[in-house]
Amino acid sequence: MDTTSNDIAAEWAATYRRGCPSRTVIEVLANKWALYVLGALRRYDRPMRFNELKRLLDGITQKMLTQTLRALERDGLVSRTVYPTVPPRVEYGLTALGIEAGRLTNAIGDWSVQHAQEILAARRGFDERATVEPAPVR
Amino acid sequence: MDTTSNDIAAEWAATYRRGCPSRTVIEVLANKWALYVLGALRRYDRPMRFNELKRLLDGITQKMLTQTLRALERDGLVSRTVYPTVPPRVEYGLTALGIEAGRLTNAIGDWSVQHAQEILAARRGFDERATVEPAPVR
Numbered sequence: 001m002d003t004t005s006n007d008i009a010a011e012w013a014a015t016y017r018r019g020c021p022s023r024t025v026i027e028v029l030a031n032k033w034a035l036y037v038l039g040a041l042r043r044y045d046r047p048m049r050f051n052e053l054k055r056l057l058d059g060i061t062q063k064m065l066t067q068t069l070r071a072l073e074r075d076g077l078v079s080r081t082v083y084p085t086v087p088p089r090v091e092y093g094l095t096a097l098g099i100e101a102g103r104l105t106n107a108i109g110d111w112s113v114q115h116a117q118e119i120l121a122a123r124r125g126f127d128e129r130a131t132v133e134p135a136p137v138r
Numbered sequence: 139m140d141t142t143s144n145d146i147a148a149e150w151a152a153t154y155r156r157g158c159p160s161r162t163v164i165e166v167l168a169n170k171w172a173l174y175v176l177g178a179l180r181r182y183d184r185p186m187r188f189n190e191l192k193r194l195l196d197g198i199t200q201k202m203l204t205q206t207l208r209a210l211e212r213d214g215l216v217s218r219t220v221y222p223t224v225p226p227r228v229e230y231g232l233t234a235l236g237i238e239a240g241r242l243t244n245a246i247g248d249w250s251v252q253h254a255q256e257i258l259a260a261r262r263g264f265d266e267r268a269t270v271e272p273a274p275v276r
Binding site for chain 2: 009012013017018021022023024025026027028029030031032034035040043044056058059073074075076077097100101104105107108109111112113115116117118119120121122123125126127
């Protein structure tokens with residue numbers, strides 16, 4: 001490894017140190033529900049209401065969707081607009097920053113779909129080997 | 139929204155349905171420790187031993203690193219090589235598929251570092267507003 005690679009690696013290690021602000025940012029995105037919410041808002045390309053998102057994100061609980069939207073709003077990735085109707089209508093959309101983040105999280109989603117069969121085959125092979133081989137040495 | 143956007147959205151919704159195989163793949167990557175392990179192996183660009191990864195990934199427990207490496211190996215993203223020394227030396231490296239996945243997860247890491255200040259400022263603003271405004275209507 002040359003000096004440049006060493007520098008890159010050292011910078012990487014510092015970034016991922018516990019307590020480093022960028023790590024708290026990464027951890028908002030490295031979360032399946034954040035990834036799904038950003039992904040849905042970006043793929044549908046329009047603001048959505050809470051119940052529409054909830055229907056779309058199969059398996060999310062009301063509590064988890066509330067927490068996820070709040071975390072994304074807090075980080076400036078999702079905007080929350082209240083319309084003064086009776087009852088008030090609330091819509092969630094992506095900010096400019098959220099559009100960028102959604103592009104990255106959807107790249108992970110697209111890649112996963114593209115390679116799902118390959119990965120599931122690896123998984124089956126691993127599970128078959130695990131049943132015939134002794135426990136591995138770490 | 140035109141027909142094409144509707145189609146894209148419908149495809150997106152099907153992909154993210156609970157029980158869809160691609161969702162189980164996404165969820166391996168949408169995990170901070172998987173993101174950090176893939177990121178480290180890709181950034182350092184060489185195989186690593188368990189203890190070296192553990193030192194590098196500040197805050198990870200032995201159990202969590204073991205589980206994460208096993209999940210990534212099971213999915214064919216990480217290779218585990220045992221050298222017949224005494225005691226055996228075990229190294230973890232990226233497979234071709236893992237190199238691709240690491241590129242995507244590092245894109246999220248790089249973006250988070252690049253926008254950390256902006257996101258932290260949004261976070262401070264949100265917390266300040268939260269202390270003066272009444273609880274929001276959902």
